[in-house]
Amino acid sequence: MHNNSLPTTRADMNPKSPMNTSESQNPLPQSGLSPTEIPLSVYDLTVAYHRKPVIWDVSFDIPPGKLVGIVGPNGAGKSTLIKTIMELIPKASGRVNIFGKPYQKNRHRVGYVPQRESVDWDFPVDALDVVTMGLYREIGWCLPVRKKHRERALDALERVGIADYARRQISQLSGGQQQRTFLARALVQDADLYLMDEPFAAVDAATEKAIVKILQEMKQAGKTALVIHHDLQTVPEYFDYVILLNMRVIDHGPTADVFTPENLQKTYGGRLTLLEEATETMRRREQSL
């Protein structure tokens, strides 16, 4: 961790990044919800590695029961944001609330699907073991895992379509099967807010479809998911709400309002190919309505 090298206040850091000249953050929306109904609220969050800020003054809240995409270029701070929400990385300043309380008070309501690259796939466990780990908060680390727990874990593997691989070592699963295993682990937690770090990375079309179906089911069950996503073309189809991030929040809100060519230009700068593809997708979508 980087506790020792972190500044204690934002004034300690050099704010002369080009990103800091961007327009100020939108005020938090007046949603009329009580704080305990809001799955995630982030206030003035700044995070730094080795005194260098990578997230600056980020504020947003997300409404309940929505699929929320976090979109931004490589290095924009998306994974850092999710890890900071889960207190895996310390804040330089700011505040994060989960259903109106600090993470530690409501961590049982949060399910996490890590980035595939951050997992040690050589760890000697099988898919069922990984999913059962999602139940440890309920089971307790010292108590034996019972048949009913294994059955729940198996059900979750069934839901993501890989029950046949339950006893296979995770190192021997394909990338898509590994991704589905971690999705199943999040499912057994029966959380209310899911944080997912690129669940669609390097998966085939069938796995992508399976993940979208699970996300839709979660939403129908009133859950909220915050998902880091790179494929701009599918953003309008998959997500109700979008957070555009490039060190700062460029904009956030309902996809139809926020996912505009102008905002994408601000978020991605000169990466016009991506922008053109996204614009074309939006144009086609509008035509088909």
Ligand SMILES: Nc1ncnc2c1ncn2[C@@H]1O[C@H](COP(=O)(O)OP(=O)(O)OP(=O)(O)O)[C@@H](O)[C@H]1O
């Ligand atoms: N442990 C670390 N120590 C130092 N710098 C880091 C560390 N982790 C990330 N960074 C830097 O912080 C910035 C934000 O990284 P982060 O992984 O949050 O971005 P991201 O938006 O998730 O990127 P990507 O889309 O490439 O996954 C990058 O410049 C990255 O190099």
